[in-house]
Amino acid sequence: MRTIDWVDGAVELVDQTLLPDKCVMLRIHTVDQLVDAIRRLAVRGAPALGVAGALGVVLAGGDPELIARLRAARPTAVNLAWGVDQVAEHLPEGPGAVLAAALRVRDADIAACRAMGERGADLLAGDRLRIMTVCNTGGLAAVERGTALGVVQTLHERGRLAEVLALETRPLLQGARLTTWELARMGAPHRLIADSAGPYLLAKGEVDAVLVGADRIAANGDTANKIGSYALALGAERAGVPFVVVAPESTIDQNTPSGEHIAIEDRDEDEIVAFRGVRVAPEGTRAANPAFDVTPHDLITAIVTDQRIIRP
Numbered sequence: 001m002r003t004i005d006w007v008d009g010a011v012e013l014v015d016q017t018l019l020p021d022k023c024v025m026l027r028i029h030t031v032d033q034l035v036d037a038i039r040r041l042a043v044r045g046a047p048a049l050g051v052a053g054a055l056g057v058v059l060a061g062g063d064p065e066l067i068a069r070l071r072a073a074r075p076t077a078v079n080l081a082w083g084v085d086q087v088a089e090h091l092p093e094g095p096g097a098v099l100a101a102a103l104r105v106r107d108a109d110i111a112a113c114r115a116m117g118e119r120g121a122d123l124l125a126g127d128r129l130r131i132m133t134v135c136n137t138g139g140l141a142a143v144e145r146g147t148a149l150g151v152v153q154t155l156h157e158r159g160r161l162a163e164v165l166a167l168e169t170r171p172l173l174q175g176a177r178l179t180t181w182e183l184a185r186m187g188a189p190h191r192l193i194a195d196s197a198g199p200y201l202l203a204k205g206e207v208d209a210v211l212v213g214a215d216r217i218a219a220n221g222d223t224a225n226k227i228g229s230y231a232l233a234l235g236a237e238r239a240g241v242p243f244v245v246v247a248p249e250s251t252i253d254q255n256t257p258s259g260e261h262i263a264i265e266d267r268d269e270d271e272i273v274a275f276r277g278v279r280v281a282p283e284g285t286r287a288a289n290p291a292f293d294v295t296p297h298d299l300i301t302a303i304v305t306d307q308r309i310i311r312p
């Protein structure tokens with residue numbers, strides 16, 4: 001199954017808001033529909049957003065206003081703007097060239113994820129690895145295989161995975177809803193943990209490596225990823241556990257010198273005070289909802305890309 005693809009003249013994508021209860025494909029015909037799907041996280045995860053941006057330019061039919069709106073639908077994952085730009089530069093060559101460029105972005109993601117899986121699994125030492133991860137970085141965050149969870153998949157295929165400890169990833173529960181769903185489909189052993197249990201389990205020696213994805217990697221290696229990643233990086237350093245970022249080269253933003261320049265998406269307060277329409281805090285409670293945090297490069301053991309290993 002592909003998370004996102006171009007099928008019979010439209011974008012098709014898995015509506016991730018409905019998982020794990022239902023696996024429903026959405027057909028997207030307009031940029032407005034695509035921007036809505038991106039904002040409400042029906043499609044999400046940096047590599048999948050890159051492909052959404054690329055395919056969205058085909059839907060935009062050269063309209064610069066639509067392209068600008070698509071490019072800005074979410075601010076933190078650089079892949080979205082990157083995917084748009086990869087395709088938009090072919091607009092003068094006509095619709096055939098635009099579609100071909102968009103499909104190249106899709107195919108490049110499939111190849112990049114496979115390469116990251118291999119390189120990441122080669123990097124990690126040990127035969128029975130216990131991996132901790134946050135958010136969802138699997139096939140649902142890309143096209144076919146994921147980034148950090150792509151490494152987990154490769155380890156599992158090689159018979160080297162003991163267990164995954166997956167953080168539930170408040171407030172939208174990408175870990176509880178999506179990562180567990182993917183790990184179960186892979187047949188990979190896993191347990192779900194509360195986000196706040198991460199550093200404690202690291203301190204107890206229950207983890208061999210922390211693997212996370214990235215939404216934007218600044219030129220100095222500072223890395224924006226799902227909120228909670230920074231706490232894991234601090235816990236991992238204290239426990240002497242490798243903290244490894246797995247992301248395609250397209251997530252590295254050479255135009256952003258360091259983490260303090262990365263725009264962090266602030267999402268709706270309702271996502272914190274309620275879940276799926278059920279209020280969990282007293283009425284009128286205010287909330288802060290940064291969707292990402294920044295892990296400074298000195299806490300990162302290695303960045304595994306589709307082309308190389310960087311030690312920031």
Ligand SMILES: CSC[C@@H](O)[C@@H](O)C(=O)COP(=O)(O)O
Nearest residue numbers: 044045046137141147213214226
């Ligand atoms: C391979 S996905 C890398 C990141 O995009 C992922 O870790 C993440 O933070 C996704 O956040 P989301 O808000 O679900 O789009």
